[in-house]
Ligand code: ATP
C-alpha cells in the first residue's frame with residue numbers, strides 16, 4: 520500500500536476580487552521510502568499542494584480531493600488527530616523553520632520543550648539522550664545544546680530544523696525549499712546527510728524545490744508542475760534523462776549541465792498564465808513551441824508512456840495515447 524496517496528486534489532484561493540486555481544486535479548503516490556521531488560518554476564503550485572495535504576493553508580484556501588496517509592484521509596481527520604499525525608508521523612521542514620525558535624532560549628531547552636509537548640512526563644535524561652542522538656544524525660556536536668539560535672550558522676540552523684522534525688520518529692518527511700537559502704557547499708553537505716538519514720531511518724521524503732539538480736541528486740521520482748497542474752511524473756532516471764513533456768524539456772534546458780557539452784542556457788519564453796482564469800485547453804499552450812489548435816481547445820490528461828514498470832505519465836496531446844505524433 521502507498522504511504523501517501525493524493526487523489527484529484529484541488530486548491531482554490533478564494534479572495535474578494537477573484538479566485539486563484541492554484542492546484543488542479545493533482546494525483547500522486549508515495550511508496551514507502553520513496554523520495555519524490557516536486558519541481559516547477561515559482562508560482563506553479565508546489566508549496567500549495569504540499570501544504571494543502573497537510574492542511575496548513577490559510578482559511579482563504581478551499582481544498583477538495585483526498586490525501587490518504589496510511590489509508591486515512593488527512594482531509595477528513597478531526598483536528599486533534601491530524602495534529603498528532605503531523606508531528607508523530609509526518610514532519611515538515613521549511614526554508615525558514617528556524618524562525619519559529621525563540622532567540623532567548625538555548626537550543627537544547629527548546630528541543631526538550633517540543634519533546635515534552637508530545638510526550639509529557641518523559642524523564643529529562645531520556646530526552647537529552649534523544650536530542651544528542653539527533654545531533655549525531657544531522658552531524659552537529661553536543662555543544663550545540665547549550666547555544667542560542669543567533670550563535671548558529673545558516674547550515675547549523677537548518678540541521679537543527681531537520682533534527683527537530685525527526686524528534687518523534689516520523690515516517691514521512693516533507694521538505695519545502697529547505698536547503699534553498701544555503702550556500703552551495705553547505706547545501707550539498709546537507710543533501711548528502713539527508714540521503715544518509717533517509718536510509719538509516721527508512722524515511723519517505725517529499726521534496727519541494729525549484730532546483731532540478733536537488734531532485735536529480737537526492738530523489739528517485741519526480742513530479743513536474745506548471746500553473747497548478749502536473750505535467751509529467753515518473754522515475755528521475757526517465758523524466759530527467761529523457762523528458763517527454765515540452766515544459767519539462769524547457770525547464771531542463773534552463774539549468775546548466777556540469778558534465779555534458781557546454782550549451783547556451785535557454786529559459787522558457789513567456790511567463791506563467793493568470794491562475795484566476797481556467798484555460799479551455801493545455802495550460803502550457805501559450806508558451807509551447809509545438810502548440811496546435813487542439814492544444815488550445817482540449818485539456819490534455821496524464822497518459823502513460825514507457826512500460827508498466829516505469830510508471831511514467833505525461834499530460835501532452837503529442838505524447839502517449841492517441842495522436843502520438845512525437846513520442
Ligand atoms: P514558489 O516556489 O515561489 O513558492 P510555488 O510553486 O510553491 O512557488 P505556490 O506558492 O504554491 O507556488 O503558489 C501557487 C499560486 O497560488 C501562485 O499563483 C500564488 O500567487 C498563489 N498563492 C499562493 N499563496 C496564496 C495565498 N495565500 N493567497 C492567494 N494566492 C496565493
Ligand code: SF4
Pocket residue numbers: 764765766801802803804805807808809810811814819834835836837
Ligand atoms: Fe504543447 Fe500541446 Fe503538449 Fe500542451 S498539449 S504541451 S501545448 S504540445
